[in-house]
Amino acid sequence: MSIERIIVVDDDLNMTKLLNVMLKSDYEVDVAHSVEAALQNFKTQDYDAVIVDLNIPPESGFELIEKVREDASKKWLPIIVLSGKEKSEDRIKSLELGADDYLTKPFRIKTEIKFTS
Numbered sequence: 001m002s003i004e005r006i007i008v009v010d011d012d013l014n015m016t017k018l019l020n021v022m023l024k025s026d027y028e029v030d031v032a033h034s035v036e037a038a039l040q041n042f043k044t045q046d047y048d049a050v051i052v053d054l055n056i057p058p059e060s061g062f063e064l065i066e067k068v069r070e071d072a073s074k075k076w077l078p079i080i081v082l083s084g085k086e087k088s089e090d091r092i093k094s095l096e097l098g099a100d101d102y103l104t105k106p107f108r109i110k111t112e113i114k115f116t117s
Contacts, residue, residue, distance in 0.1 A: 004048035005030065009038045009064060010082070011056045015105070019051060019082075035059040039067060047077060052099075054083040054090060062097060069098035 005028040008019045016031045023029050030045060032038035035056055041047075050068065054061035061081060068074045081094045084105040091102045 004028070005045065006049045006051060007032060007038060007041055007045070007047045008051045009033075009035065009056060009061065010051075010053040012053065015053070015082075035061070035064045035067075038064055042068075042071075042074070049078040049080065051080045051082050054081060054085050054094070062093060065094065065097040065099050 004026075006023060007030045008016050008023075009032045010016050010019075011033050013033075016033070020029045020031060027048075030041055030047075032041055033056075036059070038050075038052075050064075052061040052064050056064075061083065065079055065081075068077060068079060075098075079099045081091075081099045081102045082105060083090065083094075083102070086104050094102050
């Protein structure tokens with residue numbers, strides 16, 4: 001069985017380092033600091049899950065969710081939004097666009113993130 005591969009999309013270097021440390025014992029973790037970089041990664045890698053922040057200037061995580069869901073080969077891909085935005089409108093929009101879950105920052109480090117296929 002191969003190790004699952006996750007892509008973390010966030011422009012915050014500290015957050016991507018933290019998530020990498022938290023997840024690397026169970027997953028291969030790739031990091032993209034922009035929507036454009038994430039989309040480039042999708043061209044060469046297959047992922048088992050996406051963790052995305054909503055605020056990734058100059059674009060947004062909303063755009064990444066839309067583009068992933070438009071790709072028929074990635075419609076099944078779990079997308080977890082991890083965002084500092086706590087407005088219910090952002091949560092609703094994320095879920096309507098196709099995100100599978102919405103978590104807010106800060107989050108508890110003891111929380112275990114596990115993906116099931």
